[in-house]
Amino acid sequence: MDTLFIHEISQVIQLAVAPVFLLAGIAGFLTVLSHRLSRVVDRTRSVDRSIHVAQLSEHQELLWREASVLEQRTKIINWAIRLAVGSALAVCLVVMSLFLGDITVFRLDATIAYLFVAAMMLIIFSLLLLLVEIHISTKNLRHGLEHLIVDSNAPTKSKQNDC
Secondary structure (H helix, E strand, O other), X not given: OHHHHHHHHHHHHHHHHHHHHHHHHXXXXXXXXXXXXXXXXXXXXXXXXXXXXXXXXXXXHHHHHHHHHHHHHHHHHHHHHHHHHHHHHHHHHHHHHHHHHHHOOOOOHHHHHHHHHHHHHHHHHHHHHHHHHHHXXXXXXXXXXXXXXXXXXXXXXXXXXXX
16 A cells, blocks of 8 residues: 555656746746846936936936836836746646645646646746847837937037147
8 A cells, every 4th residue: 555655656746847847947037037127127227327417408318218118127027027936836836736636535637737727828928028028128229329329429619629
Protein backbone atom coordinates (compact mmCIF):
# COMPACT_ATOMS: atom_id res chain seq x y z
CA MET A 1 0.00 0.00 0.00
CA ASP A 2 2.80 2.44 0.90
CA THR A 3 4.65 1.63 -2.31
CA LEU A 4 1.52 2.43 -4.33
CA PHE A 5 1.10 5.74 -2.51
CA ILE A 6 4.76 6.69 -3.13
CA HIS A 7 4.34 5.79 -6.81
CA GLU A 8 1.22 7.97 -7.06
CA ILE A 9 2.99 10.89 -5.37
CA SER A 10 5.96 10.55 -7.73
CA GLN A 11 3.56 10.71 -10.69
CA VAL A 12 1.99 13.87 -9.27
CA ILE A 13 5.44 15.38 -8.81
CA GLN A 14 6.22 14.55 -12.44
CA LEU A 15 3.00 16.28 -13.50
CA ALA A 16 3.88 19.30 -11.37
CA VAL A 17 7.31 19.77 -12.96
CA ALA A 18 5.96 21.43 -16.13
CA PRO A 19 4.04 24.12 -14.21
CA VAL A 20 7.14 24.76 -12.09
CA PHE A 21 9.15 25.44 -15.26
CA LEU A 22 6.36 27.76 -16.32
CA LEU A 23 6.77 29.58 -13.00
CA ALA A 24 10.47 30.02 -13.73
CA GLY A 25 9.60 31.54 -17.11
CA ILE A 26 7.07 33.88 -15.55
CA ALA A 27 9.68 34.92 -12.97
CA GLY A 28 12.07 35.80 -15.80
CA PHE A 29 9.33 37.76 -17.52
CA LEU A 30 8.60 39.63 -14.28
CA THR A 31 12.28 40.53 -14.10
CA VAL A 32 12.07 42.06 -17.59
CA LEU A 33 8.94 44.01 -16.66
CA SER A 34 10.47 45.24 -13.40
CA HIS A 35 13.58 46.39 -15.25
CA ARG A 36 11.49 48.28 -17.81
CA LEU A 37 9.48 49.88 -15.00
CA SER A 38 12.60 51.01 -13.17
CA ARG A 39 13.97 52.56 -16.39
CA VAL A 40 10.70 54.44 -16.94
CA VAL A 41 10.67 55.64 -13.33
CA ASP A 42 14.26 56.86 -13.63
CA ARG A 43 13.45 58.68 -16.87
CA THR A 44 10.33 60.19 -15.29
CA ARG A 45 12.40 61.62 -12.44
CA SER A 46 14.89 63.05 -14.93
CA VAL A 47 12.15 64.63 -17.05
CA ASP A 48 10.45 66.08 -13.96
CA ARG A 49 13.70 67.77 -12.96
CA SER A 50 14.30 69.04 -16.51
CA ILE A 51 10.85 70.59 -16.85
CA HIS A 52 11.62 73.13 -14.14
CA VAL A 53 14.98 74.17 -15.55
CA ALA A 54 14.02 74.27 -19.23
CA GLN A 55 14.42 77.80 -20.57
CA LEU A 56 12.23 77.67 -23.67
CA SER A 57 8.51 77.04 -23.48
CA GLU A 58 8.82 74.69 -26.49
CA HIS A 59 11.26 72.54 -24.53
CA GLN A 60 8.97 72.53 -21.51
CA GLU A 61 6.06 71.51 -23.72
CA LEU A 62 8.08 68.61 -25.16
CA LEU A 63 9.09 67.53 -21.68
CA TRP A 64 5.47 67.67 -20.47
CA ARG A 65 4.49 65.49 -23.44
CA GLU A 66 7.24 63.04 -22.60
CA ALA A 67 6.13 62.99 -18.96
CA SER A 68 2.62 62.13 -20.13
CA VAL A 69 3.92 59.27 -22.27
CA LEU A 70 6.05 58.01 -19.39
CA GLU A 71 3.01 58.03 -17.10
CA GLN A 72 1.08 56.01 -19.68
CA ARG A 73 3.95 53.52 -19.99
CA THR A 74 4.14 53.20 -16.20
CA LYS A 75 0.45 52.31 -15.99
CA ILE A 76 0.77 49.73 -18.78
CA ILE A 77 3.82 48.07 -17.21
CA ASN A 78 2.09 48.00 -13.82
CA TRP A 79 -0.88 46.19 -15.36
CA ALA A 80 1.44 43.77 -17.15
CA ILE A 81 3.14 43.01 -13.84
CA ARG A 82 -0.22 42.47 -12.11
CA LEU A 83 -1.34 40.07 -14.83
CA ALA A 84 1.95 38.15 -14.78
CA VAL A 85 1.77 37.82 -11.00
CA GLY A 86 -1.83 36.63 -11.34
CA SER A 87 -0.65 34.05 -13.84
CA ALA A 88 2.07 32.87 -11.46
CA LEU A 89 -0.48 32.57 -8.66
CA ALA A 90 -2.79 30.54 -10.90
CA VAL A 91 0.11 28.21 -11.76
CA CYS A 92 0.85 27.81 -8.04
CA LEU A 93 -2.80 26.89 -7.52
CA VAL A 94 -2.50 24.33 -10.34
CA VAL A 95 0.45 22.67 -8.60
CA MET A 96 -1.34 22.75 -5.25
CA SER A 97 -4.51 21.33 -6.83
CA LEU A 98 -2.53 18.51 -8.42
CA PHE A 99 -1.37 17.41 -4.99
CA LEU A 100 -4.69 18.00 -3.24
CA GLY A 101 -6.54 16.11 -5.95
CA ASP A 102 -4.24 13.17 -5.47
CA ILE A 103 -4.40 12.94 -1.67
CA THR A 104 -8.08 13.77 -1.20
CA VAL A 105 -11.31 12.31 -2.52
CA PHE A 106 -12.16 15.51 -4.39
CA ARG A 107 -12.07 15.53 -8.17
CA LEU A 108 -10.12 18.63 -9.10
CA ASP A 109 -9.36 17.86 -12.74
CA ALA A 110 -11.77 20.52 -14.06
CA THR A 111 -10.45 23.04 -11.53
CA ILE A 112 -6.88 22.30 -12.62
CA ALA A 113 -7.80 22.75 -16.27
CA TYR A 114 -9.59 26.05 -15.61
CA LEU A 115 -6.73 27.37 -13.50
CA PHE A 116 -4.21 26.48 -16.19
CA VAL A 117 -6.29 28.17 -18.89
CA ALA A 118 -6.64 31.23 -16.63
CA ALA A 119 -2.87 31.28 -16.09
CA MET A 120 -2.28 31.17 -19.85
CA MET A 121 -4.81 33.92 -20.53
CA LEU A 122 -3.26 36.17 -17.87
CA ILE A 123 0.25 35.70 -19.23
CA ILE A 124 -0.98 36.27 -22.80
CA PHE A 125 -2.58 39.58 -21.80
CA SER A 126 0.56 40.53 -19.90
CA LEU A 127 2.70 39.82 -22.97
CA LEU A 128 0.32 41.86 -25.12
CA LEU A 129 0.66 44.78 -22.71
CA LEU A 130 4.43 44.48 -23.00
CA LEU A 131 4.06 44.77 -26.77
CA VAL A 132 1.85 47.85 -26.36
CA GLU A 133 4.37 49.42 -23.98
CA ILE A 134 7.25 48.73 -26.37
CA HIS A 135 5.22 50.20 -29.24
CA ILE A 136 4.55 53.38 -27.25
CA SER A 137 8.20 53.56 -26.21
CA THR A 138 9.58 53.25 -29.72
CA LYS A 139 6.90 55.47 -31.27
CA ASN A 140 7.77 58.29 -28.90
CA LEU A 141 11.49 57.70 -28.91
CA ARG A 142 12.26 60.50 -31.37
CA HIS A 143 9.13 62.54 -30.67
CA GLY A 144 10.24 66.13 -30.49
CA LEU A 145 13.94 65.39 -30.76
CA GLU A 146 14.12 66.87 -34.24
CA HIS A 147 12.85 70.19 -32.88
CA LEU A 148 15.45 70.19 -30.10
CA ILE A 149 18.24 69.32 -32.54
CA VAL A 150 17.23 72.15 -34.88
CA ASP A 151 17.11 74.58 -31.93
CA SER A 152 20.52 73.54 -30.64
CA ASN A 153 22.09 73.83 -34.12
CA ALA A 154 20.61 77.25 -34.82
CA PRO A 155 23.28 79.97 -34.89
CA THR A 156 23.32 82.14 -31.80
CA LYS A 157 24.29 85.80 -31.76
CA SER A 158 27.82 84.99 -30.65
CA LYS A 159 28.24 82.46 -33.50
CA GLN A 160 26.86 84.95 -36.01
CA ASN A 161 29.22 87.66 -34.79
CA ASP A 162 32.22 85.34 -35.19
CA CYS A 163 31.65 85.09 -38.95
